[in-house]
Amino acid sequence: MSKDIRIRKGLDIAMVGAAERQILPTVQPDIFKIKPSDFYAVTPKLLVKEGDEVKVGTPLFYHKDIPSVYFSSPVSGEVVGVDRGAKRALEALRILPDKEQKYLKFDVPAESAFTADGVKKAIIDAGLWFSIMQRPFSVVANPSDSPKAIFISGFKSDPLACDLSFVLEERKEAFEMGLKALQHLSDGGVHLTFHADSKAPELNLGSARVHQHTINGPHPSGNVGVQIHHIDPINKGEVVWVVDPQHVAMIGSLFITGEVHMEKIVALSGSQFNETGYLWALPGAPMDALLKDRLKSGETRVISGTVLSGTTEGQEGALGFYHDTITALPEGNYSEFFGWAAPGFAKFSNSRAYFSWLSPKKQRDIDTHMHGEKRAFVVTGQYEEVFPFDIYPVQLIKSIMIGDIEAMENLGIYEVAPEDFALCEVVCTSKIAVQKWVREGLDLVREETM
Amino acid sequence: MKIFRNFFDSIKPHFEEGGKFEKLHPAYDAFETFMFVPAHTTTSGAHIRDAIDLKRTMALVVFAMLPALLFGMYNIGYQHFVQLDEAYTFWDAFLYGAGKVVPFIVVSYGVGLGIEFLFASIRGHQVNEGYLVSGMLIPLIMPIDVPLWMVAVAVVFAVVIGKEVFGGTGMNLLNPALTARAFLFFAYPTFMSGNKVWVSNPDGVDAISGETILGSLAQGVSAIGPDAVAPRSYSALDAFLGFIPGSIGETSTLAIIIGAFILVYTGVGSWKIMLSALIGGSLMGMIFNGFAVNELMATPWYEHLVIGGFAFGVVFMATDPVTASQTEKGKWIYGFLVGFFAIMIRVFNPAYPEGIMLAILLMNVFAPLIDHYVVQANINRRLARLKTAKVA
Numbered sequence: 122m123s124k125d126i127r128i129r130k131g132l133d134i135a136m137v138g139a140a141e142r143q144i145l146p147t148v149q150p151d152i153f154k155i156k157p158s159d160f161y162a163v164t165p166k167l168l169v170k171e172g173d174e175v176k177v178g179t180p181l182f183y184h185k186d187i188p189s190v191y192f193s194s195p196v197s198g199e200v201v202g203v204d205r206g207a208k209r210a211l212e213a214l215r216i217l218p219d220k221e222q223k224y225l226k227f228d229v230p231a232e233s234a235f236t237a238d239g240v241k242k243a244i245i246d247a248g249l250w251f252s253i254m255q256r257p258f259s260v261v262a263n264p265s266d267s268p269k270a271i272f273i274s275g276f277k278s279d280p281l282a283c284d285l286s287f288v289l290e291e292r293k294e295a296f297e298m299g300l301k302a303l304q305h306l307s308d309g310g311v312h313l314t315f316h317a318d319s320k321a322p323e324l325n326l327g328s329a330r331v332h333q334h335t336i337n338g339p340h341p342s343g344n345v346g347v348q349i350h351h352i353d354p355i356n357k358g359e360v361v362w363v364v365d366p367q368h369v370a371m372i373g374s375l376f377i378t379g380e381v382h383m384e385k386i387v388a389l390s391g392s393q394f395n396e397t398g399y400l401w402a403l404p405g406a407p408m409d410a411l412l413k414d415r416l417k418s419g420e421t422r423v424i425s426g427t428v429l430s431g432t433t434e435g436q437e438g439a440l441g442f443y444h445d446t447i448t449a450l451p452e453g454n455y456s457e458f459f460g461w462a463a464p465g466f467a468k469f470s471n472s473r474a475y476f477s478w479l480s481p482k483k484q485r486d487i488d489t490h491m492h493g494e495k496r497a498f499v500v501t502g503q504y505e506e507v508f509p510f511d512i513y514p515v516q517l518i519k520s521i522m523i524g525d526i527e528a529m530e531n532l533g534i535y536e537v538a539p540e541d542f543a544l545c546e547v548v549c550t551s552k553i554a555v556q557k558w559v560r561e562g563l564d565l566v567r568e569e570t571m
Numbered sequence: 572m573k574i575f576r577n578f579f580d581s582i583k584p585h586f587e588e589g590g591k592f593e594k595l596h597p598a599y600d601a602f603e604t605f606m607f608v609p610a611h612t613t614t615s616g617a618h619i620r621d622a623i624d625l626k627r628t629m630a631l632v633v634f635a636m637l638p639a640l641l642f643g644m645y646n647i648g649y650q651h652f653v654q655l656d657e658a659y660t661f662w663d664a665f666l667y668g669a670g671k672v673v674p675f676i677v678v679s680y681g682v683g684l685g686i687e688f689l690f691a692s693i694r695g696h697q698v699n700e701g702y703l704v705s706g707m708l709i710p711l712i713m714p715i716d717v718p719l720w721m722v723a724v725a726v727v728f729a730v731v732i733g734k735e736v737f738g739g740t741g742m743n744l745l746n747p748a749l750t751a752r753a754f755l756f757f758a759y760p761t762f763m764s765g766n767k768v769w770v771s772n773p774d775g776v777d778a779i780s781g782e783t784i785l786g787s788l789a790q791g792v793s794a795i796g797p798d799a800v801a802p803r804s805y806s807a808l809d810a811f812l813g814f815i816p817g818s819i820g821e822t823s824t825l826a827i828i829i830g831a832f833i834l835v836y837t838g839v840g841s842w843k844i845m846l847s848a849l850i851g852g853s854l855m856g857m858i859f860n861g862f863a864v865n866e867l868m869a870t871p872w873y874e875h876l877v878i879g880g881f882a883f884g885v886v887f888m889a890t891d892p893v894t895a896s897q898t899e900k901g902k903w904i905y906g907f908l909v910g911f912f913a914i915m916i917r918v919f920n921p922a923y924p925e926g927i928m929l930a931i932l933l934m935n936v937f938a939p940l941i942d943h944y945v946v947q948a949n950i951n952r953r954l955a956r957l958k959t960a961k962v963a
Binding site: 134136354356357358359422424428429430431433448450452453454455456457458459460461462465468469470471472473474475477487488489490491492493494496497498499500501502505511512513515516531532533539543544546547548549550551552554555556557 | 575612621626630631738839897898899
């Protein structure tokens with residue numbers, strides 16, 4: 122049964138610098154930086170040491186809590202450095218890539234022989250299991266769980282995000298194979314959702330276990346959490362798995378070639394780019410190589426991920442494992458003389474408090490200025506305008522702030538992830554660190570129920 | 572602006588750790604952030620933010636109150652001269668009124684912000700913007716002949732007991748401006764009720780009757796409409812435009828409507844509360860009209876909306892987001908009950924001719940209860956879904 126979802130709450134932020142539909146020439150970085158911190162709530166146990174030779178697909182570290190889950194290397198080369206931080210926490214693995222990449226060959230079942238256990242084992246052995254995240258808690262899934270269903274959001278509605286309709290055209294074969302494999306992992310099958318306004322790719326899957334839906338409405342329609350909430354909401358005790366489309370393609374490519382190919386088509390977007398576009402890149406690719414000669418002058422914030430939920434990487438950072446967008450925004454560290462009293466014809470606001478309401482559809486060059494300081498909750502009704510869930514966002518945040526686990530459960534903590542609250546954080550008058558609180562709440566409940 | 576920027580930067584070290592005025596850092600910070608939105612960038616979560624902040628929101632509310640304030644200044648002068656039967660020009664009236672009203676504003680902001688700065692310094696947190704609005708609201712709901720020392724005492728009570736004791740801006744249960752007004756009402760009742768204080772009468776001249784329309788109605792004497800018999804009576808149009816005695820800012824329903832429009836359009840004030848309060852008040856007025864046994868009950872329901880502080884309270888006090896209902900569904904119920912009880916208190920209890928103040932304070936206390944049941948309905952839906960999922 123296919124659903125047509127319509128959401129009215131949310132906000133499409135019109136920003137300057139959307140990525141142009143062109144593939145830019147690839148770069149050959151001279152060093153890769155693999156950061157285990159990309160995998161939230163995973164304590165990595167190292168399997169390689171400095172000086173080791175690795176191939177693409179060689180396990181680099183495993184998940185302390187789920188030892189069967191490995192994380193394999195996206196590049197082949199020599200491990201030249203193991204960086205540790207406070208308390209000997211593994212911060213980064215530096216790998217010098219080979220000129221010619223060497224791939225490990227994995228024994229994968231043929232499409233006609235796909236079974237739940239066979240597919241699962243193949244993904245785990247290739248070290249690609251991290252592609253499968255779970256809800257609740259938004260962490261790497263546990264292979265021994267039985268999820269209710271698998272959800273895939275076929276598009277991203279974040280401002281300046283990677284246009285997956287463009288990407289999936291290029292990666293259609295791998296994406297289809299990935300879907301064919303993943304549908305075996307759950308009795309509930311796969312729920313794939315595309316936006317009603319964009320052309321969904323023609324998929325020939327010949328299968329009744331992949332359900333296709335459409336959703337119409339502003340961001341956060343592309344968030345898989347919103348789609349889950351409207352298709353089949355998560356109840357306490359249930360688990361669903363979610364996979365990003367380019368990771369579906371990674372899994373598909375594993376079953377087609379028997380090798381691990383973690384390359385993604387990454388969008389370079391944002392007003393600080395001279396030229397925007399798309400680039401094939403591997404996770405761990407260093408920012409300075411990817412951004413070389415591409416940025417305008419002036420202080421720039423380099424983000425791995427989207428404007429709403431990406432991480433600040435800076436020029437010395439690297440592309441994250443889960444990210445397929447690199448955003449470059451101007452930094453906003455200037456003080457504004459009576460800024461709050463200005464007419465504000467060009468200021469971005471979801472309210473009509475500034476005269477920017479005269480040009481609502483105009484694309485704006487938004488920088489990273491906070492526009493105010495942190496206060497207590499004062500204004501009401503703001504979060505609800507951009508939060509398309511049957512959940513009370515402010516009451517949920519307040520229950521997290523006081524650590525009331527029962528209240529959190531009652532108010533729907535199992536159904537949300539920090540990214541679902543990103544717009545609430547953007548429009549908040551009191552500048553409350555909403556996503557941080559939601560992450561804290563999720564961690565609290567996860568630790569209590571483990 | 573470079574001069575100011577350099578000035579703040581140069582005196583900053585005195586207010587930081589180790590500086591001579593370290594304890595007064597909140598005061599320095601308040602002035603600095605008033606003149607300059609600080610150069611802070613996002614450090615966690617979303618990398619961009621909406622340009623709106625609490626200062627902008629408060630500034631918009633004060634801006635929305637300006638029509639009522641300016642008209643009020645004129646009206647104070649107008650009522651004074653008309654009742655004295657003296658000749659006057661527009662500027663005579665306006666300047667007279669302004670001269671009477673501005674001291675209220677100075678005392679209100681001076682005392683109120685002084686206490687806020689004190690609490691911020693003692694507690695070591697930033698001065699919050701909440702008082703920027705309350706400071707303007709308090710003068711607007713005062714009768715003109717109230718002595719300034721009383722206003723000061725009321726402000727102290729409102730800021731300390733009404734707000735700071737609960738944890739400051741965002742944490743209070745009761746509307747601070749109404750707390751000030753209620754304090755004066757109960758602490759100095761002979762001053763606040765009766766007819767002595769509503770028209771500016773500095774020399775205590777007998778010719779001036781300070782009676783408001785509601786005051787007359789409470790005594791069973793109609794002062795509004797075609798059947799009015801009071802020595803000073805007004806038409807409904809007078810009441811709508813605001814040429815009647817009353818608190819400084821509450822008389823002109825028209826000026827208040829302009830303010831309401833500004834609040835609703837910019838998204839700062841809740842139209843749900845305003846609309847439902849209007850409906851609630853009208854309904855109660857209609858019910859009373861159906862069973863009228865005295866002048867107050869017989870007052871046509873639409874006249875109730877333009878006399879007394881009903882309009883001002885509904886637009887500027889009931890919509891205070893911190894003390895009103897915080898769920899969207901709850902706001903409809905809250906607003907309706909504010910309007911409903913305001914007219915009920917006004918009519919049933921002649922000792923409190925102004926029911927809106929007490930109705931809003933009452934509903935402030937009940938707003939958390941309304942929210943509780945609204946949220947509970949959501950929780951029950953979730954639990955019911957869990958049950959069906961388990962059974963299935």
